[in-house]
Amino acid sequence: DTAVSQTPKYLVTQMGNDKSIKCEQNLGHDTMYWYKQDSKKFLKIMFSYNNKELIINETVPNRFSPKSPDKAHLNLHINSLELGDSAVYFCASSLIAGGGEQFFGPGTRLTVL
Amino acid sequence: GESVGLHLPTLSVQEGDNSIINCAYSNSASDYFIWYKQESGKGPQFIIDIRSNMDKRQGQRVTVLLNKTVKHLSLQIAATQPGDSAVYFCAEKRNNAGNMLTFGGGTRLMVKP
Structure with a gap:
């Protein structure tokens, strides 16, 4: 009965590769977000989607592309890591x-x- | 003990003592403030919130104080436990920035048994 789940939990890859992270929420919420937390624990918003539409894009490189197939899912694809x-x-x-x-x-x- | 929540400082307290964690915010247009707790290896978890029309709000063992004059927020934890x-x-939620949340730098609380 996990409310917000992500896969994978760990991802190790080489520079230049493309990878995706998946997110699902079963709370019936309308809005989903992606945050990045650096090694100093600083937490910064990257994107926000409301009902599958992008509402916040915080000057993230366009190598990062969020995709929301429905309002319960928000996946993050990263090109050329x-x-x-x-x-x-x-x-x-x-x-x-x-x-x-x-x-x-x-x-x-x-x-x- | 007290600490300022910038650059991940550490606050060390004895079990049973009260803890005070401080936070300075910069935007006078912010009208909503939240404290989150992040345990090792987990995502942040909501603790307590306060709107700008209030000075104080109490929860179970936690109290948030808001001083809008000096743009200061504090979280008090009574009888701190491991x-x-x-x-x-x-x-903080900044109304002039698309209603998104902006996080402070975090403070590590260590409770000594």
């Missing part, structure tokens, strides 16, 4: 756009070698 |  992409990526959801209580997934630790 | 050990983040 770089060393600086190594981080923990969190998916989150909230009932409404900008809704304060965001429910976070367990995170995906991406390591680019 | 299970409270985690990184704590404050987040």
